[in-house]
Amino acid sequence: MPCTLQIKDTQGLGRAIWLGLATLRGGDVPGHLSPHGELLLSLPVPMPQRGLWPYPLMTVWSEAPFGLVRAFAYLRFSANLLVYPAPQEDMTDNQVSAQQGQGEGASPSGHDDFSHLQPYQQGDAPRHIARNVLARRDVLVSKRFVGASAASLQQLSWQDYPSTLDDEARLSRLCWRVLRCEQQGQRYVLQLPNEIIDSAAAAPGQALQTLALHEDAA
Numbered sequence: 001m002p003c004t005l006q007i008k009d010t011q012g013l014g015r016a017i018w019l020g021l022a023t024l025r026g027g028d029v030p031g032h033l034s035p036h037g038e039l040l041l042s043l044p045v046p047m048p049q050r051g052l053w054p055y056p057l058m059t060v061w062s063e064a065p066f067g068l069v070r071a072f073a074y075l076r077f078s079a080n081l082l083v084y085p086a087p088q089e090d091m092t093d094n095q096v097s098a099q100q101g102q103g104e105g106a107s108p109s110g111h112d113d114f115s116h117l118q119p120y121q122q123g124d125a126p127r128h129i130a131r132n133v134l135a136r137r138d139v140l141v142s143k144r145f146v147g148a149s150a151a152s153l154q155q156l157s158w159q160d161y162p163s164t165l166d167d168e169a170r171l172s173r174l175c176w177r178v179l180r181c182e183q184q185g186q187r188y189v190l191q192l193p194n195e196i197i198d199s200a201a202a203a204p205g206q207a208l209q210t211l212a213l214h215e216d217a218a
Helices: 129-135 167-184 206-212
Strands: 001-010 017-023 026-033 038-044 052-053 058-062 071-075 081-084 095-097 113-119 139-145 152-157 186-192 193-199
Touching: 017 038, 026 038, 081 206, 152 167, 167 186, 167 206, 186 206, 193 206
Parallel strands: 152 186
Antiparallel strands: 001 038, 017 026, 017 058, 052 081, 058 071, 095 152, 113 139, 186 193
């Protein structure tokens, strides 16, 4: 999974420098930090399975100013990484009306209307990227819509799958469907063996967190 860290120059280095991140398992991602600027570095961090994991030991390095010597320091974080199930595409469609008919707020034409902007998430459709914001502010945001699709409700149930499908396969498929609903701004209800989560009332990321931390009832 990618682990993204933000590095800021709060002191004013006076010059731009090249620096990078690496883990003890390998991988080395360089970047260019401008004076008083900030840098996002995304480093692949392999995890053996889903769940809550401590951050791996990392090193931050720089070869400034002449590139002759590499200075480095170890980074130990007190935070944890939450690893979701690996999403597996699943086109199961249990869509019902939010109000057993035409949903409140649906556009009469059946088309979706623009609702708001939201920070870009991996998997967002390229056509939904707000290119005027990107050009003006150099920030990736995606458009979100309401209307016919937003007024419908997706039922994402553990029981959508045959008993021959193991738990991890179910979690991966449900994770993909949750991500799709969130990217489309569509309301959903996630039904697990011991918990039901309605996206309209849940905290952001609650469904994905529950899938990541799911324990076999057996």
